[in-house]
Amino acid sequence: MSLALAASACDSSPAAPASGNKDSGGRSSAAGTSAGGGESTEIDACTLLKPDEVTPIIGRNDGGRPTSGVGDSVCGWENPDTYHSVTVSVGGPGTAASGEIKDEPGVVSEPGPDGIRFLGGGIARFAAGDRDCQVQVVTGPGGDDRSTAVKLVGLLRDRI
Template sequence: MTEPNDPSKTHRLFPLVLVAAACCVAACGSSDNSSESKISDASAAASAPASSASTAVIDACALIPAADITALLGTSVPGKPTSTTPGTGACMWENQDTYESVTLEIGSPGTAPNNTLPSTDPGFPDGSTPGPDGMRYLGSRQVEFPAGNRSNTVQVAVLKISSDEANAAAVDLARKVGPKVPS
């Protein structure tokens, strides 16, 4: 009787396992799904807004005045766009000497219908606390705010100020950005 770890059996099974793995990989990548593709293309076309602005990436870096960034980071720094997703936008300003930063993210259209943030999922713990003007504090010096029928966030990761001061700065920035967010 041969042992389970007999090299002759392993040697014979290896090509079979290799062929099975290759078939699985080929099956995953070669599916036509033309009917599914047509359905999803039709759905995308039907749900696509008529506005071409929703297909462009939002320049989030232009939404916060440079003077506000300089006041928070202690130096003038350019914003760096961090989103390539059409209809959204994000920007980060970072002081390379201190690694402190301000980050703005503009969410997808419809994520805050009627400029009201959606309630949190009851199946998950909610670490947020209510903020002013329908905003939520998310912790980590970050605030979520509704604007343009979108859920958006601002984070002020500046350690030379207290968490309360960072939250107040985030709320201030959210109030300045809100009217500029496209719907």
């Protein structure tokens, strides 16, 4: 996986994968139910994209696996032949408390559509509710597939 995702200053929370259950469609409810019966704040990044949404971007892949990086839940899909990948990072509640992404000191980003901030290495940083999130699309050397990242952000925002 690319180290650019881990190196970006998105969220200071530890990168511990959250729990979630995959259904036969490759995606389940992103938020679970807590032991007390209320809505849980945990989101499993690996349940947010379906195989038919990732495969056209990177080709054959490992189906998404929890990985390290910045955020409460980080998942990466990688093509073992080309090393093309998609990585999703979901920050914890309150990491984008205003519902907007603000640049950290020393972080260089470019504005994109719908409040998206583009970092180097194909990373699109965005708010989903009150969570600071990222998606990274790597489809070649030095590739920066912003249009694909914007499409994925639209899908992810609806599911987070």
